Amino acid sequence: MTPSDASAGASAGRWSNLDRPPLNAAALRRAVVTDGGLWTSLEVVAATGSTNSDLAARAATLPEGAVLVAEEQSAGRGRLDRSWVAPARSGLFFSVLLKPGDAVPQERWGWLTLLAGVATATGLSRAAGVDTSLKWPNDLLVCVDGQERKTGGILAERVAGGAAGAEGSGGSGAGVVIGIGLNVTLTEDELPVPAAGSLALARAAVTDRDPLLRAVLRSLEQWYGDWRAAGGDPASSGLQETYAAGCATLGRHVRAELPGGRTLTGTAEAVDTDGRLVIRTAEDRHEAVGAGDVVHLRSVH
Incomplete structure (x- = not known):
């Protein structure tokens, strides 16, 4: 047991909610940190x-494949510097370190965010046996009582590399840290905003966080391996x-709030x-959006 695992176990005594047991760090390591696999530590x-x-x-x-999981985050961050807050052990809050190295041109590294979403x-x-879509x-997104809700x-x-050594699986190469936050067992009154959701509210068949984390990490390993092998x-x-x-x-009428205060409205095609998201405007002009906040306005039939 590592010191961090010990502290996680010790802190569990403060909590009386038996529906939210702590993660089993040792079992997770045995399951996902394997010889020849992507994940090198958890x-x-x-x-x-x-x-x-x-x-x-x-x-x-650190070498590629380091995984850091927290039972609770006090300063979790999303895109556009938004905060991510949830009760302890109510979700999965973790980050992974990937170092594609020379196998993938850096101009393609932007796909890692979308890859993590797919995985x-x-x-x-x-x-979990629940339909999940991507915005x-x-x-x-998950469906809660007929409405799309953000659950993750x-x-x-x-991140920059060290002063020496080759990129790739070594400890000093430049890379990307990917953080993933998922609401698992949050109840309606625990949601940070009304538009949020959780796997439990979406009636997921499984809300045990251990198998969910293993499934996501294995999926991420497979998708990343295929993408990296394809350059x-x-x-x-x-x-x-x-x-x-x-x-x-895609297929929705959207409003894209772009850096600099500009707004673009049209159909996401x-x-x-x-x-990048390609939006067709009312003037039949196509514009590719690489950054910004997209709001779903309505479906297009």
């Missing part, structure tokens, strides 16, 4: 500010097609080879 901490910040600070000294959605669909670029989000941040090509790896098939944004 650490569970009782609480931290942000798993992304913690892992990014250590990225230069998480497919992993949850299999393990461009990185929100995970993904944040990818590039990061989103088409030949199947990533672009699978993302589009599971993206609830495609995700291009750079992972």
